[in-house]
Amino acid sequence: MAPTVFDLISLSAVSLLITLAIFKGSKINTPLRGPQSPSFIFGHYRYIQEQNDPELVYEKWAKKYGPAYQVTGPFGSKRIVICDPKANAHFYSRETNGYVQTKLAHVFIENLFGRGVLWAEADSHKRQRKTLMPAFSNAAIRRLSTVFYDAVYKMKTSWDATIDNAKAEYAVIDVQKWMNHVSLDSIGIGGFGHDFKALENKNTSVVEVFDSFDDANTDFFSRLIFFLGPVFPTLQNLPTKGNRMLRQLRETMGKIADELLKRSRRVSDEKEDSVIADKSIIGILVRSENAGTKLEMSSEEVLAQMNTLLVAGYATTSISLTVRLLNNYFVKFLIQKSFFFGGQWALIELSRAIEKQDKLRIEIAGLGGTDPTWEQLTSGLPYLNAVVHEVLRLHPPVNETTRVATEDDIIPFTSPIITSQGLPTDKLFITKGTIISSPIGYMNTSTTFWGPDAREFKPERWLEEDALCNLRAKEIQGHRHILTFSDGPRTCLGKTFALTEFKIILAVLIRHYLFELLDGPNTQIDKHPSILPRPKMRGYEGAVVPLKVRRIEGE
Template sequence: MSPDVLSSTIRSASEVLAIIWTYVHLGQWRTIDAAIACATIWILLQLLRTYCRRLCTTQLRGPPNESFLYGVGQRIRSARDAGALYEAWAQEYGPVYAIPSTLGTQRIMLCDPKAIAHFYSKESRTYIQTPFNKKSFAIYYGKGLLWAHGEDHRRQRKSLTAAFSVAAIRQLTTTFYDSAYKAKGAWDVLIESSGGDSALIEVQSWMNHISLDTIGLAGFSHNFGALEGKHASVTEVFDTFTTSPRAMALNKGLILLGQVFPLLAHVPTSRTKLFQELNVAMEEISNVLLARTKKELEMGVIGGKGERSIIGLLIKGASGNSGFRLTKDEVIAQMKLLLVAAYETVSISLTWALLELSRHPDVQTRLRNELLAHGTDPTYDKLTDGLPYLDAVVHEILRIHLPILEVTRMAVEDDVIPLSQPIRTKFGKLVNNLTIAKGTLVAISMESMNRSAAFWGEDAKVFRPSRWLEDKHGQNGIPAKAKEIPGHRHLLTFVDGPRACLGKNFALTEFKVVLTVLVKNYVFELRDGVNSKIEIGRGVFPRPKLAGEVGCQLPLRARPYVASG
């Protein structure tokens, strides 16, 4: 069947739907009969559209379909290392391939650097969030930056840019230090009260609270008091994400089916209920902070040259006549997104860092020596470009332990994606580019690209920070193939293009500050030794946990560092 014939069939079926409902309104057909008929026709329409898209898209090789209902989706979601699974498929089928998805649909996976660069350059215009994801983001966070695309996205992003500038983050560095030293003070008390020279510290929750208090102060000039044990509704909900295994049990089938039936985003589950509680808590806080900040701006208390909070700068910018003003709902949406993003991503990265340093005492010692040799707390400029081993450790963590593992977008117009090298299609033909039909799902596994042996070498999955230093001295550091990958430092952790992470500089600076304070002052060890079994738990995003612990707990032994001699 040709695409033209299929298009004609789809139009005819749509006309039939209209006729059915006309008869219902005229009372000549029972509503239940009409509903069944319409549901049947609608499903057939979806299948026809799927088939039509496939005919108009380059036919690619890929893994066999394991289930008509879910494709290979269940296998991916249950995999211990989904990135390795994608990597294996890329080795077998080529740097771009098709994987079976829900109800006969497919996703085009991009593992080719040139194709990925093209994809990111057109993200938010040609490739946008899937309808299911857009509905979910609107429900959970509001219609903010994560939800928007096209001109709406450009306007919102422009409004936020000044709040994340180098000058703004430089001023926030002291806030990052304040939170880190609050944690240190609390840890010193715990160690002293333990009656020994060390104490078991559940670092996951402490990193969560450092991140939450930091974004409260840096983002909204508001102290959540998590590090001081104060009760706050948002703290309670965030903690539930990492301590309630039942609440974190994903309804995998619902999420997979949602890519075909977007309205399933509204179906209540234990996870969506928790997100709704988080949404209510964040909206309450956001409304209070927004009203207070606006009042202070009107009174001239904040908003001048000394204003440091992100929301203060955002409201100040949104109040101007730049043409990029945000509505109140959009401002609140950015605040809710900022809370979740800053809380989750930085706390996860810090937890992974302390875990890897505990696994690799030699790396921990080398990092501590560099920090101690510097002496005083590093300034923003020194953190950015003056502590090479700290920088190497941070980027190695971001390379192998990403908070967000993959991304899927839908093409809203036909496109042609260029390739770095020719590939062989499903029918054996060599092509230099991909034809993508409107409506096709295109995806990237950032985890796979960051850890692929084809790009990073045989030790790609090994935590080895020195690779970032060797490259500067002409040694075997970052392979030439890896340098073809777009993104910050050839990593897809912060993605790329118009949707590249706006808070990258914020996250990197906070990450380095907290790591500096903790590593200078403590020696970390795994509770059960370097061979302790680590599992992946689930908060909003995947997190490390010590095997056997409830929720996402990761207890490490910390003892104050005492210089020898």
């Protein structure tokens, strides 16, 4: 029976009390300036979510209040935002020990994934990560590159048929749908040695679950419950779209992960099908169960890693191929240790700047009509590498990292902080329980660090040897001076996986097709709210990104 208005009010009141208790311990010792809260219930959370470019909000606040300021969270809670390279380096270096995920995040991650590497902290995180590292080594990813090529060429076959059937110069293809499926099949085969057959339009249970992401969590009440549900589990029983989706997702993931784990154990025990076992990430997990060393993972941890690979690997690949993820308080935990960023956004950016798309195509054509080798992917295609890193800089799938201090700490700053009393200081004193946020999107695109063209899509900036010499961006730690892959102990484990898959898919698509936006470079793209926020082309129903796709002459 549907809940009454009284039931909903009562549940909301209880949730409010519980949430207030959780945030009660959040303290800030150094008095900081910051923007006035627009809402007691949501603080700045909802305001930031509604922005098309949340990094611009952080930049505005940084210019007004300095490299550290406080913002208001839900129900009057406070958090500190640090916009300084030295401060961020210190913060990330102490992750899993000095700074850990909030209690709310821990509950959510455990409920959805289990106690895997995404959930773990300190020694447990170090042990699990070390066990997983062989699966993401250069040698392992080099072997997996054939999987990425197979997936993108399977997609190419379908696209060619679509263009032939269109009987025109081009076909309009929803690239988001296809990127969803190519990413799912890639993570299925590369991660588990299992073909989900998403590219063959097979309506399997896992494909149906992930495709339905677009339709869940679209109403305000679902989003509110999604926010409070991990704190007050009873709320998850309300029949909202989001709750039904999450329940189906948990059940489906559990069944899939369990089946794949049992199959891989049989393969390992019988020493059959060794090629699949050796190539897939799950092979590493299965072997870790009986490692007989301190690195051994429990069956519960192995299943948790698989759940994380299924959702995180799929989510970041498919969405980031089109558009930067919104700064959703919980969504960032779904994708924080994911594998692949940026391909769909690359297609949009290259469709806005056809001359850059042509420049990339010319470089790839210089290979003589063959696909890039591993060596060429890693060091032989400078403009492809520049495009990839520019997309990663402009469109990180996670816009910020938020943690809570486990002990008192002093964070050093390069630029002076001005306290609320107007006093300058180069150190931030915090106490145990203080919530700290690192604004990744801001650090990647701020004019303070990257110069006046920071917000422009300019791959050429990566081709100039001394491009960063006169910019403060060189002070930022992390891969190529960007924080897209995070930094410190939680640096994205799948970075090489991500870069390799990104480059392969982009190289094949640009070599064979020309992409254009339907209404030219100024085509508008809006946000489509869901469990995993998606882009949508303005004027279209649902989360679709149709592009004009022309086959390159001679193909």
